[in-house]
Amino acid sequence: MISLMEDYFFLRQRIPFFIYLFYLKFQESNDPKIKSVVKTVVALVVLYTAYVVTGLILKVPFQRWVPLNWEYQGLVTWGIFFSIYYLTCLRLHFNDLTAFTFATLATVGGGWLYEICFFHPLKMWMNYNTIFFVNGQILYLILLGYELRKRGFKINRNIGLAFIVFLLFSVSLFSDFNNVAYQFKIRWGPYAFVWFCRVPACNFLLSLIGGIKNKADP
DSSP states (O other): OOHHHHHHHHHHHHHHHHHHHHHHHTTTTOOOHHHHHHHHHHHHHHHHHHHHHHHTTTTTTHHHHSSSSOOOOOOOOOHHHHHHHHHHHTTTTTTHHHHHHHHHHHHHHHHHTTTTTOOGGGGTTBBSSSSSSOOOOHHHHHHHHHHHTTOOOOOOHHHHHHHHHHHHHHHHHHHHHHHHHHHHHHHHTTTTHHHHTTHHHHHHHHHHHTSSSOOOOO
C-alpha cells in the first residue's frame, strides 16, 4: 500500500510534465495514431472512474476496492472533473491532444489548489523529489495559465464569480477549518464536506476555459 502511494506521488510529479513536452512537439499534428492513443487513455480514465463509482455504490471499503491510501471522494471527483474538462475543451474545437493535456494539467494542479487553504507543509511548495525542486502541481497550474494566455485569455464575469466563491470558501477554511467541516456535517450529513471541499476549485478551473478568445486549434 505504501509503495503504491509513493509510486503515485512520484508519477504525479513527473508524468504531466512529459505529457506537456509531447504536446509542445505534436500539438499541430493531425496524426491519427496520436488521436487514437489519447482517446484510449481517456477511455481508460473514464472506465476506471466508473469502476471506482461502482465500489462506492456497493459500499465496498475503499482500500479493498482500490489499493491506495486515499478515499472515494477524491478519486471520483477528480475522475469526473478530468472527463468534463476534456469534453469541454473538445467543444471549443481543441484537438484531442490539446484537450487531454489541458485536462491533465488542470486535474493534477487542482489537487494542489484546493488543499492550499488548509494544508501547509513545506512539501506543498518545495519538494526535493521533483524535477525542479518545486511542487510540480504548481508548475502545471502555471503551464495551464500560460497556454490559456496564448489563446487570448480574458477574465469575464463567470470567472470572477467562480474566483470569489473559491476565495471565500478558502478563506473560511483557512480561518476555521474544523468549524466549516462541522457545519457541513450538521447541515448536510457526515460526508458532505469531503464531497464538496474540491468543488469550488474545480468550478474555478473550469470557468477559466470560458475566458479563451482564440478557441480553435490551428
